Amino acid sequence: MGRGGADKDREAGAERKCIATGAVWPKAELIRFVVGPDGAIVPDIAGKLPGRGIWVRATRTALDTAVSRKLFARGAKRAVEVAPDLPDQVxxxxxxxxxxxxxxxxxxxxxxxxxxxxxxxxxxxxxxxxxxxxxxxxxxxxxxxxxxxxxxxxxxxxxxxxxxxxxxxxxxxxxxxxxxxxxxxxxxxxxxxxxxxxxxxxxxxxxxxxxx
Missing domain, CATH: 3.30.1330.30 (Ribosomal protein L30/S12)
Structure with missing residues (x-):
């Protein structure tokens, strides 16, 4: 078991489903997010933070869609806080x-x-x-x-x-x-x-x- 629960995420050839596009992509082409202790969505650029990963295609369109359509809450299966400038943060x-x-x-x-x-x-x-x-x-x-x-x-x-x-x-x-x-x-x-x-x-x- 790797640190931060990201052991499987780092496997060669690993793929994940993007919450914005509904398509599966190589992990290297996605951005991983987790829910922080305060309920806020946190970009996990290095893929090492603990928690269940929520994945979004590494494009401005996908990130904007995930924010505007409130898809992070669906991916987290709970209410979350999402900064309106999250794409810029990423x-x-x-x-x-x-x-x-x-x-x-x-x-x-x-x-x-x-x-x-x-x-x-x-x-x-x-x-x-x-x-x-x-x-x-x-x-x-x-x-x-x-x-x-x-x-x-x-x-x-x-x-x-x-x-x-x-x-x-x-x-x-x-x-x-x-x-x-x-x-x-x-x-x-x-x-x-x-x-x-x-x-x-x-x-x-x-x-x-x-x-x-």
Whole structure:
């Protein structure tokens, strides 16, 4: 039994049903919530808090739906308190997690910043993921290409947000080498992107269980 009752939730390939879409998704594409001691819904970004998990697809649309339609109470099977800005809270927590993981990658020597260093990693094949600031110069960004196509590219962090991870005021170009930390950065950054954007047709991509 894992700490916080999340032992089964962390199994490889685990899936959960989203209370907003009614579809089943891989756990890595969902946000887990629990009911706190005061009856308030609490985002469990790391998936470690004790209590029964309530799962929502990691998109702004799904989160907004769960809040507006009061679906957390149904998932918790009790009255709960839900902050009206819960989606914004989730976005802020995910951003903080991505920045923290990037900072760990930098300290472990698994991340570099700066055009020339990133270019060198791309040429040598050491780079597994390319990061570029969303508000960076498009002309400058087009000079570097993701090592493995769109799935190895993170381009929705601002220069300031990337700077926080690398200990600078702003960073435009960054790269990650292959490894466990990089996998976690990509997963969390992907969830962040979903929460920052409205999804289109997301329910169709999951396994609909409403008629099962």
């Amino acid at each position: 976005e802020a927590l995910l951003l903080a997690r991505v920045i923290s993981l990037l900072a760990l990658s930098r300290k472990a020597g698994e991340a570099v910043m700066g055009f020339e260093k990133v270019k060198s990693w791309l040429v040598s094949g050491e780079a597994a993921v390319l990061l570029q600031a969303s508000d960076g110069s498009e002309r400058g960004k087009t000079k570097l290409r993701p090592p493995g196509g769109p799935e190895t590219y993170i381009g929705w962090l601002s220069a300031r947000e990337m700077g926080l991870a690398f200990g600078r005021d702003s960073v435009i170009h960054g790269a990650l080498t292959a490894g466990g930390l990089t996998t976690r950065v990509v997963e969390e950054a992907t969830r962040l992107l979903g929460v920052r954007e409205n999804d289109v047709g997301s329910a169709a991509a999951g396994k609909d269980t409403t008629s099962a």
